[in-house]
Amino acid sequence: GGVTTIDPGYKNTGSCVSGITFLDGEKGILRYRGYSIEELAEKADFLEVAYLLIFGDLPTTAELDKFHADIKKHAVVDDDVKKILDAFPKSAHPMGVLSSLTSALTAFNPSSVNVESEEEMYNAIVRILGKFPILVAWTMRKKLGLPLYYGDSSLGYVENILKMMFKQPNEDKYTQNPILVNALDKLLILHADHEQNCSTSTVRIVGSSHAGLFASLSAGISALWGPLHGGANQAVLEMLEAIKEDGGDTKKYMGKAKDKADPFRLMGFGHRVYKNFDPRAKIIKVAADEVLGDLGVQDPILDIAKGLEKEALEDQYFVDRKLYPNVDFYSGIIYRAMGIPVDMFTVMFALGRLPGWIAQWREMRLRKEPIGRPRQVYIGENERAFKAIADR
Ligand code: CMC
Secondary structure: OOOOOOOOOHOOOOOOOOOOEEOOOOOEEEEEEEEEHHHHHOOHHHHHEEEEEEEEOOOOOOHHHHHHHHHHHHHOOOOHHHHHHHHOOOOOOOOHHHHHHHHHHHHHEEEEEEEEHHHHHHHHHHHHHHHHHHHHHHHHHHOOOOOOOOOOOOOOOOHHHHHHOOOOOOOOOOOOOHHHHHHHHHHHHHHHHOOHHHHHHHHHHHHOOOOOHHHHHHHHHHHHHHOOOOOHHHHHHHHHHHHHHHOHHHHHHHHHOOOOOOOOOOOOOOOOOOOOOOOHHEEEEEEEEEHHHHHHHOOOHHHHHHHHHHHHHHHHHHHOOOEEEEEEHHHHHHHHHHHHOHHHHHHHHHHHHHHHHHHHHHHHHOOOOOOOOOOOOOOOOOOOOOOOHHHH
């Protein structure tokens, strides 16, 4: 028999059991493998958090060194991938480029991993962790017309990402700003996993057909692209810019957000699960102040953001619906201060979410979960007799 009840948007449907991320949206709690996001953002680095998410425990120094060394061995992509990148116009949206390049990796690497083999699983994981930052950096360099650059294996994982993104061709000595390294590390940690969100559910459902890891990740990137999900960080900045251009009248935009006849939504506000302050937004807000302060950046956009936040937190419409600023309300302000183009922001989110997607894919395969295949309630026509084309 068919099903009789549906749950549009799976608002109240659990799709799996998971031991990776704990989230209490009422209380505003987020933990990876039992560790609070506040403590991880403060004390760990992104690679440690990636290891924690994927393998379940914080690494020892030896484990982390081996993990990093294995990732570095794979920090290279086939030359033909460059040709694929070259074929895109400069104007292509970086998320489309990233998703395509990730999918293209399946052509240069074995697509199916024998998940019974811990070694094969591990190799697939370090391979993508090595190659993905190159795809991210190259996507940006292509956009900016910079020559492709492979990075510097003597650097830390996140340090190297920044160098791969920003190294100029005519620079003899590249100097890294530790404030930016620290801020990026934090941003990536905060984005690293968020249980069964839209992109993660996509990775799991694609992977549940036993499609390869890279193909599953590429699908996750597409899901993340949308403005209701990861694309919100780009949308927030564009919204703040528009408000600034329009004279900085935040009240006008608050009005538009509350007007049901107006499709405008306050981007960076509200969350499917958090009905309280997004704990990541709290950490990021402080980081945004620090980064802009340390860099001496005066950004009028930050003032508009703060104004909007204050008004929304006091507004009955937002209070009634429990709409609080989410992680992406402030992340774009930091990315902008770092000099990252606005349409690259969601790519940075993908970079951060990569370990979470991998961890969730691995857990799903190790638990031998069945293929994802929801049901429906049919509301179409009843049985009809076929009509010849001349009679229609
Ligand atoms: N501005 C104005 N009204 C809003 C907003 C907003 N940003 N978000 C929700 N509402 C209203 C919505 O109109 C509805 O009102 P009513 O009950 O009167 O019809 C009510 O609040 C509940 O909203 P919903 O759309 O049913 O909630 P949802 O769980 O389906 O959507 C959301 C969650 C995040 C898609 C939504 O809040 C939204 O569109 N926010 C803006 C986009 C955004 O910032 N997304 C990033 C999410 S965090 C990063 C990530 O993890 O991807």
